Amino acid sequence: MGRYLIRRLLTAIPTLIAISFVIFAILDLAPSDPTGNLPLTIPPEVKEQIRESLGLGQPFHVRYLKWMQQFFITEPLNILEETTGIAIGDSEGRFRLRSWQTRGPVIDLVLERLPQTLWVVGLAYLVSIVIAIPLGVISAVKQYSWIDQVATIFSMIGFSVPTFFTGLLAIIIFSVHLGWFPSFYDTTHQVTDWESFVFQIKQIILPVSVLALFQTATLNRFTRSSVLDNLPQDYVRTVRAKGFREYYVIMTHVLRNSLIPVVTLVALGIPTIFGGAIITEQIFRINGLGALLIIAIQGSDIPVVQSLTFIFAILIVLFNLVADVIYGFLDPRIHYS
């Protein structure tokens, strides 16, 4: 197991380097201009100076190597220094990876936005797992019952109606007409007492439900079909023939076997939590990572786009590994040696 892990981690390094090159190259080759959105009243000579000040005059390979150095050496060192308080080398003179829009360090932007994304998108993910898996099992066991039909209808709605529609619908019903919940997320709100906690719940409820509806739909259908695949299997008949109660049969034997593909789906879905729900964050004005990515793309803020996409790449590679490791625990037939 240990050797397997090390081998996997080592093969991840060239993968990530290749990904980093592809991301950097594609974004660099794409036509975009950070001064393109400036007012026309700013003369072209001044725009040229602004471009130079952003370091756009240098050749491709120099900028790529600089970015690599900033991403893999400078920024991790900075985070280390900030968390431990120990100064390593010339911490003042290091050239940090900066956003073109804010001129602030990219990593600070990411760290500032991570908690909101984890709260909202993470919570929605959790809610959808808690609802989807039991519902999927019930749907499968009581196939074609009314509960299965209702779950199926809901899944179809959640699956096929996009969040930019359900989000707006929720705002119009619950904020505009009923006035129950705020239509956008107050990012300066701090939970200090019961009242502010209630407010936090109120402002989080709409985006979480919109996202959860969508994710529940996917997971629910997946669980249902996986359980259905397992129910007619020989081993289930054997357990039943032994006279165990149906509850035990389902919970101990069927569920464990059915969960293998579901776990993959859940584990591989975790990086998307960090990616944020781009549209939903935009609609509810949550200052998460998804919203950051959109603003950066719109403003041609290439350093932020490059860094975010690359962080997502790292997370995906990592959670692929995690999913593989979890298999080993769930399914004794899989051995890593």
Add this chain to the structure above:
Amino acid sequence: MKRNLFLFLCAAIALMLMAACGAQPQPAAPEEPESAEAEPAEEVAEEEAAEEPAEEVAEEETAEEAAESAETMRGTGDTLNILYWQAASTMNPFLSGGTKDIEAASVVLEPLARYDENGNMVPWLVEEIPTVENGGVAEDLTSITWKIKEGILWSDGTPFTAEDVKFTAEYCLNEEMGCNALSYLGDVESVEAVDDLTVQINFGVPKPFPYGPFVGATIPVLQKAQFEDCMGVKAQECTDQNFAPIGTGPYKVTDFKANDVVVYDINENYRDPDKPYFSQVIFKGGGDAAAAARSVLETGEVDYAWNLQVEPQILDSMAAAGKGTVVTAYGTSVERLMVNFTNPDPALGDLRAVWTEDDPNPHPFLTDPVVTQALSMAIDREAIATQLYGAGGKPTCNVLPAPEIYVSTANDGCLEQDIEGANALLDEAGIVDTDGDGIREKDGVPLQILYQTSTNSVRQSTQALVKQWWEQIGVGSELRNIDAGVFFGGDPASPDTFQKFFADIEMYTNNFDGTDPESYMGNWLCKEIPNPDNQWIGNNMPRYCNADYDALVAQMSETAALEDRAELAKQMNDMLMQDYVMIPLVHRGDVSAHSNTLEGVRMNTWDSELWNIADWTRASE
């Protein structure tokens, strides 16, 4: 198109990475960013737009008098919620990406003088506006001397001095910095701090209009003590300073989250002990224009929302909820068609749309004023303004639509659509359809127009309307739209920029900052024509070159009297209009909305919309 490709690639990368793991992320289908020229930095309030706020101010003043017996109004209000759907990226206006940042900073940082809602200069941190009469401007127009008011303090309690003004000029003039307010310091040779409260700005040439530096929200004064170590390339690295500049305004920054929210508290050292009224200001960003309008007009969650470019019908139905008021101010923005006087035929290769003195490379039919006049006559400007712009636009026949003294009435005939007249005009000139395909030919060349603009739903609707009218006069057109980032990006390698103008007609909005049109009217000089020799940098997109026009521009640069300047500006405008260099369509206004409980808003397009935030109060309910 290429920019769309860019967005697509970004989205594709994100999608591939996420989709690879099975769960579906939301498709990245970003809203088209509001193109920069859609947010004119400074414009003027129209008379009628100004009337209503003026009444509000009067009411507020009486309210203030009544409250005077009570101790002070400062900080007695609650939180003021402002929504700019494009969030502020930085609080340093000199490094900003547009109006949103400049306006967010304007709550904290102040210039020496501001423009009010009518476009008049008001002394802000100074005793009076310097003029030649009061001796503030040198007789030879090469220097201006500002007298700073006594007792102005920065929010950290230190005095505001002439040294700060001098420093700010040096900070922005530094070549390595990439300062976007540089053009305001054009021709500035030196800035001298004569004494603590007197600052003299010297120009290299006589400046008939010396009010560029430190007038208006775009170029406020920074504190020397705070920014001293941020000169040149280091300007980028001063994140703490850029995110929380110390200012002299009514509020100070207490929390700044880039691209999200700014929280301001009262500046205890603000010069008026009675102001500001609100104890806290939250400047929130994000979402889109329609959502912002909804937050003020329907849910009432915020007090003020900016730049509400929403379809007129939608805005009207939201305003009907009765929670807020839509306010408009008209500045100098004009949506216009630029006419290409050079031939953009791809067959010309490197000479495509290139003008040189020896070879003007004339367009096969657009250089004929009969054709361009007919194109202009066929357009129903009223329909475009009311159906597509609503509160934010009115028809115009001038490229210089404001301030009032510069507005010509010589071209107003274009306000009436006249398709019959246009047809007759073309028939008379012998430009008729000879081959029966419904499209007229001039000297054998069919009047087939490639009509380009940036991607934006209002612009595409305008294109569709215009195309249909042109069809009625026998002119065919092919429509094309290019992403704003590429179109206005000015990348010399891209064939799709508005400077290269590889099309027959292109449409966009332009405007000028402040109230003086001199540099704006200079856009159509021969030397401003973009061509490969100047890396396609230049403002004269139509490639118009007229010695008479150049002479008028030169004359204006030597004329100081306002009336004479106005007369010259009108002449230039009329010359451009009558030569059909441009076909103006709509005079565009800024549209914002405020809650009905918010008082004191004087919608201003010449300066920051938040210019008088110190005077804003809440109506008692």
